[in-house]
Amino acid sequence: MAKLTRRSFAALALAAGMAGGAANAADVEVRMYFPVAVGGPVTKIIDDYAAAFEKENPGIKIKPIYAGDYQQTVAKVLTAVKGGDTPETAILLAADLFLLTDEDVVTPIEDFVKTPEDKAWLATFYPAFLENAKIGGKTYAIPFQRSTPVLYWNKDAFKAAGLDPNKGPANWAEMRDMAKKLTKKDGSGAVSQWGIQIPSDGNTAWLFTGITTGNGARLTNADGNKVSFDDPKVIEAVQAWYDLSKVDGTQPSGLISWGATPRDFIEGKAAMIWHTTGNLTNIKSNAKFDFGVGFLPGMKQNGAPTGGGNFYVFKGVPQAKQEAAFKFIKWMTTPERAADWSVKTGYVATSPNAYDTPAMKAYTDGFPQAIVARDQLKYAVSELTTHENQRVTKVFNDSLQAAMTGARPADAALKDAQREAERILKDFK
Amino acid sequence: MSALGRGRGAALAGEALETAAAWLLGVLWLLPLLFAIWTAFHPSAYVAHFSPFAPLTLQNFVAAWNAAPFARYFLNTTMLVTGVLAAQFVLCTLAAFAFARFEFRGRDTLFMLILVQLMVAPDILLLENYLTIKAIGLVDTVPAIALPYLASAFGIFLLRQTFKAIPKDFEEAARVEGCSTLGVLWRVYIPLGKPVYLAYGLVLVSFHWNNFVWPLIITNSVETRPLTVGLSIFASPDQGIDWAIICAATLMTSGPLLVAFLLFQRQFVQSFLRTGIR
Amino acid sequence: MTGIRNTVHAWLLVLPACVLLATFTHIPIVTTFIQSLYSTAKPRRPARFVGLENYEAMLADPIFWKSLWNNLIYAGVSVPISVALAIVMALFVNGKLRGRGFLRLAYFTPTVLPMIAVANIWLFFYNPQYGLVDQFLKPFGISGVNWLGSQDTALWCLIVVAIWKEAGFFMIFYLAALQQISPDLREAASIEGAGRWTFFWRVTFPLLMPTTLFVLVNAVINAFRLVDHIFVMTAGGPDNATSVLLFQIYIVGFKFFDQAYAATLTIVLLALLALLAIGQFLLADKRVHYQ
Numbered sequence: 001m002a003k004l005t006r007r008s009f010a011a012l013a014l015a016a017g018m019a020g021g022a023a024n025a026a027d028v029e030v031r032m033y034f035p036v037a038v039g040g041p042v043t044k045i046i047d048d049y050a051a052a053f054e055k056e057n058p059g060i061k062i063k064p065i066y067a068g069d070y071q072q073t074v075a076k077v078l079t080a081v082k083g084g085d086t087p088e089t090a091i092l093l094a095a096d097l098f099l100l101t102d103e104d105v106v107t108p109i110e111d112f113v114k115t116p117e118d119k120a121w122l123a124t125f126y127p128a129f130l131e132n133a134k135i136g137g138k139t140y141a142i143p144f145q146r147s148t149p150v151l152y153w154n155k156d157a158f159k160a161a162g163l164d165p166n167k168g169p170a171n172w173a174e175m176r177d178m179a180k181k182l183t184k185k186d187g188s189g190a191v192s193q194w195g196i197q198i199p200s201d202g203n204t205a206w207l208f209t210g211i212t213t214g215n216g217a218r219l220t221n222a223d224g225n226k227v228s229f230d231d232p233k234v235i236e237a238v239q240a241w242y243d244l245s246k247v248d249g250t251q252p253s254g255l256i257s258w259g260a261t262p263r264d265f266i267e268g269k270a271a272m273i274w275h276t277t278g279n280l281t282n283i284k285s286n287a288k289f290d291f292g293v294g295f296l297p298g299m300k301q302n303g304a305p306t307g308g309g310n311f312y313v314f315k316g317v318p319q320a321k322q323e324a325a326f327k328f329i330k331w332m333t334t335p336e337r338a339a340d341w342s343v344k345t346g347y348v349a350t351s352p353n354a355y356d357t358p359a360m361k362a363y364t365d366g367f368p369q370a371i372v373a374r375d376q377l378k379y380a381v382s383e384l385t386t387h388e389n390q391r392v393t394k395v396f397n398d399s400l401q402a403a404m405t406g407a408r409p410a411d412a413a414l415k416d417a418q419r420e421a422e423r424i425l426k427d428f429k
Numbered sequence: 430m431s432a433l434g435r436g437r438g439a440a441l442a443g444e445a446l447e448t449a450a451a452w453l454l455g456v457l458w459l460l461p462l463l464f465a466i467w468t469a470f471h472p473s474a475y476v477a478h479f480s481p482f483a484p485l486t487l488q489n490f491v492a493a494w495n496a497a498p499f500a501r502y503f504l505n506t507t508m509l510v511t512g513v514l515a516a517q518f519v520l521c522t523l524a525a526f527a528f529a530r531f532e533f534r535g536r537d538t539l540f541m542l543i544l545v546q547l548m549v550a551p552d553i554l555l556l557e558n559y560l561t562i563k564a565i566g567l568v569d570t571v572p573a574i575a576l577p578y579l580a581s582a583f584g585i586f587l588l589r590q591t592f593k594a595i596p597k598d599f600e601e602a603a604r605v606e607g608c609s610t611l612g613v614l615w616r617v618y619i620p621l622g623k624p625v626y627l628a629y630g631l632v633l634v635s636f637h638w639n640n641f642v643w644p645l646i647i648t649n650s651v652e653t654r655p656l657t658v659g660l661s662i663f664a665s666p667d668q669g670i671d672w673a674i675i676c677a678a679t680l681m682t683s684g685p686l687l688v689a690f691l692l693f694q695r696q697f698v699q700s701f702l703r704t705g706i707r
Numbered sequence: 708m709t710g711i712r713n714t715v716h717a718w719l720l721v722l723p724a725c726v727l728l729a730t731f732t733h734i735p736i737v738t739t740f741i742q743s744l745y746s747t748a749k750p751r752r753p754a755r756f757v758g759l760e761n762y763e764a765m766l767a768d769p770i771f772w773k774s775l776w777n778n779l780i781y782a783g784v785s786v787p788i789s790v791a792l793a794i795v796m797a798l799f800v801n802g803k804l805r806g807r808g809f810l811r812l813a814y815f816t817p818t819v820l821p822m823i824a825v826a827n828i829w830l831f832f833y834n835p836q837y838g839l840v841d842q843f844l845k846p847f848g849i850s851g852v853n854w855l856g857s858q859d860t861a862l863w864c865l866i867v868v869a870i871w872k873e874a875g876f877f878m879i880f881y882l883a884a885l886q887q888i889s890p891d892l893r894e895a896a897s898i899e900g901a902g903r904w905t906f907f908w909r910v911t912f913p914l915l916m917p918t919t920l921f922v923l924v925n926a927v928i929n930a931f932r933l934v935d936h937i938f939v940m941t942a943g944g945p946d947n948a949t950s951v952l953l954f955q956i957y958i959v960g961f962k963f964f965d966q967a968y969a970a971t972l973t974i975v976l977l978a979l980l981a982l983l984a985i986g987q988f989l990l991a992d993k994r995v996h997y998q
Contacts, residue, residue: 036662043498043651067649068662075961076649079568103750190850194836201856202942252835254856255945260834262669267477269836279669286473390962398770401946405858451799452806454792455813458875461828462816464839477837520724527720534714539721546732547924548984552932553953553976556960556969557735557742580727610716639821641935642953646961657823661938664827672831679824686819694812698882 028324029061033080033090035073035309036066045344053331060324070309074099077314081105086316088325091144091309094132098224098387101135102428106312108138112326121330124351128306132382135223141310142329143350145341147276148304148373148380149207151175151296156289157182157193157271168272168294172214172240175272175297179250182271195250197270198241199258204400205384205393207274209305211237213381214298219396224386225428229396230411230418238403238410240299246406254405265291276307277373278346284367293369295376302379308347339363348373386421387428395420465676473673489677493663496674498651499681502659505571509644509655510637513575514630521584526614528585529592530600543582551577552643559646569649577643584629591625592618624700631690631697638686656682736977742970754967761971770947770955771972777862778951782930785869790922792874794915797881798907811882814875822872826939829868830855833940858948861941865949868936873929877922884918885911920987927983931976952976 032050036042043066050062067073070093077090081103092100100106113122122139129143155165161181169175179195186192198207205219212219217233220226228234244251262279264270266286274296283291296304311329313322331337338354341347343363354360355374364371386392399417403410468476469490475483493499527533528540551558558577559568567573595618603613619626641657648654654662660682664675680687690697743761748754765771800811817825832839833854841850854860888911896906934954937943943950943958950958952972960969 066651068654068658071962072645072649075964076569078964079563083563083566188845188848188850190845201944252851252853252856254835254853254858256853256856257830257834259670259830263476263672264834264836267837275669282669282671288474388963394958394962397944398946401944405856405945405948407858407946447799447802448805451796451804451810454796454799455806455810458871459813459816460839461825461832461871462820464831465828476831520727523720524724527717531713531717531720533717536717539725542733543725543728546728548928548980549732549736549977550928550932551731553980554732554735554739554973556956556966556973557739558731559960560738560966561730561735576727577731580724580731582728585724635819639819639823641821641823641938642957646957657821657935660821661823664824664939670827670830672827675824675827679820679828682824683820687816690815690819691812694808698811698879 027059027061028321029063030089030321030325030328031063031065031087032325032328033065033067033073033077033087033092035068035070035091042345045341049332049337053328056331057327060327062328070096078103078105081314081316086314088317088321089311089313089329091311094129094141094143094146094306094308094310095383095385095389095393097132097135097140097385099389100312101140102387105315106140107315107322108140109142109313109326110138112313112323118330121333124353125333126350126352126377126380128377128380128382129310129350131222131306132385133310141312142333144309144311144333145345145347146306146308146310146350147278147347148306148376149210149274149276149296150304150372150376151272151274151294152265152279152283153272153292153294154265154268154270154287154289155292157268158292161271165290166292168292169297171297172211172299176244176248176250179244179272180248183248183250191249191252193268194252194264194270195248196244196272197251197256197261197264198244198274199256199261200241200401200404201255202258202397203393204255204397204404206305206307208237208241208400209381209383210274210296210303211241211299213303213305213379214296214301215240215303216300218381219384220386223428224389225425227384227386227392227396227418227421227425229399229421230415235411235414237299238400238414242404242406242410245404255401277348277370280367280370281346284369291369293372295372295379302376304376304380305383306377306380307383348377386425388424391424392421395424465679468673469676469680471673473671476672489673490681493674493678493681497659497663497678499656499659499678501651502654502656502682505653506638506655506657508571509574510634512571513578513637514633516575516579517581517584517633518626518630520580521588522614522619524580524585525588525592526618528589543585546580546582547586555643555646558643562647568647569653571653573647574644574653574655578637581633584633587625587629588622591622595621627693627696627700631693635686635690638683739970739973739977742967743974745967747965747967757967761967764968765971765975770950771975773947774950774952774955775975777947777949778931780862781866781869781951782927785866785873786923786926786930789870789873790877790919790926792870793877793922794881796874796878797885798911800878801882801885811878814878816875817872818876822933822935823939825872826868826936829864829936830940833864855941856945858945861945861949865936865940868940869930869933872933872936873926877926880918880922881915884915888914924984924987927987928980931980952979 034046043064046064050064053062054060065087067076073090074092074096077087077092080087086105109122113119125143129146130139133139133141133143151168153168158165163178163181169178175196182193182195183191184193200207209219212234215233215237217228217231217237219228219234245253261270261273261275262282265273266283268289280293295302311332313325313329333350335351335353335357336359338349338351339357339360342349342354343359349355349360355364355371384393384396395417399413402408402413467479470485470487471483472486472488524543528536562568562573562576567576599617599621600613603617608616639657641661644655644658645661648658660678663678664670744756744758745754746757746760796814800807800814804810835841835851835853835856840854841852844850852860854864892910893906896910901909931951931953934951934957937949937951937954941949943954953976956969956972956976959965959972
């Protein structure tokens with residue numbers, strides 16, 4: 001027995017010695033939770049960034065933790081925080097802003113912004129991306145993997161329908177007209193090519209925010225405690241969307257699948273689609289026809305939602321670690337990195353400077369469609385972001401789906417959604 | 430004579446009809462797998478265009494393999510399945526033996542209590558089970574995925590039936606030869622229950638290989654995630670679905686199970702026939 | 708081998724299994740109930756006892772009613788059809804049919820394939836424009852139906868997938884039972900001039916009763932447990948038309964982080980399962996009881 005104990009002790013000491021040898025005691029470890037939301041070897045890109053950063057910044061170790069999709073990642077982070085195992089930083093949905101501040105787990109970025117250089121850096125991001133990063137003048141998040149939807153059109157189909165293949169629809173009315181010309185039926189009367197597809201399953205609210213913004217409506221206030229789902233302009237927007245199917249017959253009826261729509265476009269079954277810019281590379285490499293990319297056509301003006309994830313810095317970890325995390329975030333969002341990340345993944349680069357880098361210029365010269373998303377950003381607004389965001393968004397999605405499937409009239413569905421959302425938000429006034 | 434001939438004719442026609450119906454059903458049932466095989470081996474452009482002359486490719490498998498750490502997911506699933514299998518065999522055998530061959534106070538009440546789990550599968554209690562696992566600090570570990578399933582009412586019930594069907598003489602003969610209680614279990618009951626173990630084992634493996642909701646909740650990282658959860662993350666990216674790659678991934682992940690079933694098909698069905706579950 | 712020593716031995720044998728079952732089944736049932744009587748803890752508002760408030764909120768929640776109703780339809784349709792198909796399949800492959808081995812394999816493959824992956828393939832089948840279902844129905848003048856995107860059809864599409872997934876698994880149990888029916892019975896019946904149809908209903912089906920009970924228990928549980936494909940195919944939409952109880956529990960518990968309400972919904976699901984268990988118990992022949 002005594003022998004055994006002594007041996008275990010020796011083993012322990014050895015293990016401790018080895019651990020000491022591997023990591024420098026002075027190293028600051030920054031743990032970053034990271035959601036994998038796009039296909040492709042994203043984790044490898046992030047690992048490479050982390051290694052490059054560590055090389056330039058001895059003394060800081062970056063430990064990325066790949067935690068699944070956004071939903072799982074935020075659950076994991078909140079669990080870790082409650083268990084006293086708070087990470088230094090994480091990339092989480094921009095729309096989780098109020099969830100994280102209500103849980104009181106994140107800290108304003110301004111705490112670390114000290115030099116004029118830092119201040120200049122904070123001012124470089126597109127304002128559309130900062131919209132749901134700020135509360136009361138404080139910035140709680142730094143844009144990183146961000147996206148926005150655009151309209152894709154099939155140039156061959158345009159030609160066949162006698163339309164100018166180089167000009168997409170400039171507004172909603174034009175899109176309606178074009179869609180009518182682009183909808184083709186076969187001998188039996190079945191539609192063989194739809195004019196337009198705006199996906200409506202899953203998170204219906206995201207693309208819908210593009211329609212409401214284009215109709216001059218705002219869905220939420222900046223404090224995230226008030227929604228205007230029953231605004232006449234919002235009801236009008238749902239009606240217009242529904243009419244594409246019901247009145248014009250240029251869009252399939254019922255909910256349109258987000259996942260299948262890119263394939264529908266590639267197969268030539270849909271002549272125009274709304275989808276994320278993240279699809280550019282996919283469509284480019286799979287479509288057998290030339291295609292155009294344009295702004296979302298608005299009913300009154302241009303407008304689009306933003307989506308995707310931001311960096312957050314967490315409370316309750318030593319300041320030295322927070323500072324290290326901040327340093328890493330700054331490094332990750334430099335124009336060069338932002339350009340590289342955008343080219344490799346299809347996300348929109350988060351600051352105008354990124355588009356001036358040689359790497360980005362070379363990319364957009366060869367592929368001008370990639371620039372459209374950037375230009376649309378000046379019309380973009382944040383996606384639906386409120387307190388109890390998941391709940392409020394689901395209420396809204398349900399009502400939109402009821403309206404889009406024709407189960408309920410738009411105004412009745414949205415009025416109910418408004419009442420329900422107000423009930424959920426009453427504690428946050 | 431002619432009546433007999435007509436009867437035979439009708440029987441033959443009936444048989445042909447039955448065969449046709451059985452095959453139609455069989456093809457319908459196989460369709461998703463056939464589609465997956467076809468799609469996985471052809472370029473993505475042919476997903477919606479069936480053509481016997483479409484070029485063959487392995488590119489989808491390469492792309493799927495590179496898109497997610499499937500090697501690690503395989504390892505996790507293998508660890509999970511072997512762990513559950515071993516634990517269930519041991520725990521359920523011991524309990525079933527006690528229920529089948531011991532008279533003891535509280536036996537029947539206890540057995541009824543155990544049968545509750547037949548109706549209340551661990552999946553239904555996912556919220557409380559999550560809190561339990563969190564309380565013992567095992568969230569995001571492979572044992573955490575396995576724990577709620579280690580003891581199974583189904584297994585205990587099944588093995589108890591099997592053991593009860595074994596004649597007592599066998600046991601007494603072994604005892605005369607000086608076997609202890611556990612020795613009897615090991616020498617007599619388990620060998621005689623072999624077909625049941627095989628059938629039960631295969632059902633168990635295919636259940637846990639494919640289980641999704643509980644692992645989805647309890648795992649968060651590459652190091653613990655089983656194939657199904659890995660597949661679900663990889664299959665629904667923001668950019669929409671690429672069926673060619675998903676089909677390749679589906680074949681890759683269910684391949685081992687499909688091959689195992691193909692190889693053991695005869696034994697599997699045979700042993701099911703001998704389990705006496707009826 | 709009697710008396711106290713015997714009891715101690717027996718308890719030692721059952722103890723490990725019992726501890727685990729209690730930890731992950733029996734105790735959670737109790738704690739779920741307790742949790743359903745409290746409010747969900749919030750950062751600035753700890754959990755407090757609210758009595759039946761969660762239940763009142765649930766009764767006023769249309770999504771709960773919709774999920775419950777959907778689940779009853781889902782179970783009520785998929786269970787009888789998959790069990791009936793399982794019997795038909797077993798009869799097919801129990802006979803002297805050409806390609807019997809292959810058919811057994813074909814019927815059983817859905818059991819081996821992971822639902823989460825296969826759901827993606829079904830998603831493709833249901834595509835309104837180039838999906839296989841559309842291609843099949845085109846000659847019959849049915850085309851362009853948005854199967855998963857319409858409230859009238861989405862739930863039925865999921866039921867079809869569930870039947871496909873389950874029938875082959877249950878077939879194995881029926882096959883095992885059929886093989887134990889003595890061929891003499893068949894001979895005797897044919898001498899008496901009984902047709903196949905009569906023979907099935909008079910002899911085979913009653914003999915299969917114990918299997919049917921066993922299969923029914925499993926089928927019913929699965930109808931409340933199997934929600935994998937909902938995640939992939941509809942996410943509960945359109946407007947909760949395909950939401951079922953367990954899916955709703957997941958949404959409330961793990962997306963809204965509202966543990967109290969998720970516990971309340973779990974209690975309803977447990978009560979429903981208990982009711983079904985008692986029903987099956989009473990319906991079953993005494994002989995069939997697990998003795």
